[in-house]
Amino acid sequence: MIHVCPLFSGSSGNSTYIGTKEAGVLIDAGRSCKSILSALDQCGIDPSAVKAILITHDHNDHISGLRVLAKRLRAPVYASEETLCGILRAGCAEKDTQLMELSGPSDIAGMGVIPFDTPHDVAHSQGFRLEAGERTVGFATDLGRVTPEIWEGLYGADLVFLEANYDEAMLAVSSYPYYLKTRIRSDRGHLSNTDSAQCIRRLALSGTGRFILGHLSKENNTPDLAGQTVRQVLVESGLEEGRDFLLQVARRLEPSQPVCF
Template sequence: MTIKFCALSSGSNGNCHYIESKGTRLLIDAGFSGKRIEELLSSIHVKANTIDYILITHEHIDHIKGAGILSRRYNIPIIANKNTWLGMADKIGEIKDKNIKVIQTNEDFNLGDLGIYPFNIYHDAAEPIGYIIYYKKVKISIATDTGWVDNSIKNKIKGSNLYLIESNHDVEMLKNGSYPWFLKQRVLSEEGHLSNIDAGEILSEILLGNGEIVLLGHLSKENNTPSLAYETVKEAVGEVYENIELDLSLRDRPTKLYTL
């Protein structure tokens, strides 16, 4: 049996991703209304009432908006670290005690037939994390909403079969754009978001060129374009581009349902 992955939507308006193995279905983040997440899942022929778990990366609203309603509607456990729970508890409404699951950052755990490793990232949230998902010999790494990827993170995610990595902005578009100065500084900081160049440099260091799938996510609507993100990363990774599958996770439609 294989594992399936779909980036349902990625951007500052909301983030939600789907993973399915033989025995487990989960969402990484639930940053839209419950109705919208149901629609996104329906577009890949998945019913929301079949979701087993919702994993949260951090407490910003574009990652948690629909988590509470889905948990209450379908009795789904929500999984997050302690500080993320403290930051989001008053935003997502009342959750049954049995559906409040607290994890430790940088400590692995299992959900059904999936292995999960939550690793620390750098963002202006209480305790932001990325996730590595293991299924048999397959490894999927998700790292968005981070202003910096240090060597520790690179070493953790290297060797993945599929990467979802942030490619948020073009630096010049951001600097010359309409954002107020303080917001530009936030985005550019080590607790902000990765630029296209950042994403390309990171990928150039970790890709092995053995058929990895690379999805660029959390693209800014104001300070980036899909083609600019794609071409910047393509140039940065060099010859390895010929031996990977590079695609975009956009805000207005899901990616295809990848089978690994």
């Protein structure tokens, strides 16, 4: 049985466990080691089950806890070459931390891991497709648009964890400076609730039945707004929650209910 455990998700820090009770990976380590270990415990996952840490990109909310966590778990760190360089520049890895370039399909923690590029304002960010037996999870956050490569990475997955970063109306009237609003809306920024809903609609109509919305902005979104936007689009497409799809919004500061299937 695969467990998808969103530990933290948002600009305050990101980390998600994906795998079985015996072996799996953490995607991102953007909170303290202590916080992540406590969150794993709350989800019923022993730290020894973490066999590797996958890093999407080198922004602080994805790597701030990495140095201590990787040392504590003695787990290798996988990321693109550019992200690994960013991790080193940020001082987020010990000298003896095993840094592994992830440039193609790899066998990690008993799962097939397929990275795909995501358009974000860093040198080389990635999402991941994780295949465990007959179960597949697609994971994509911090992306300004859904490219054909991302679609290929998510298509046909049993569960998709997808960014729904901001509500367009909230961002428009927020106190953010113009340049930051422009960055967020750009094709190397973040997905809006509407962008996420349209991607999820396509995935749901093609057979994906489980969705987790993540990386919500604290200032420019709410869990209710994100969930409502996606649900409305799915219902208008003739899909029924509980029959055709299950939808969850990942919490920002504490573990969310694990999805097990």
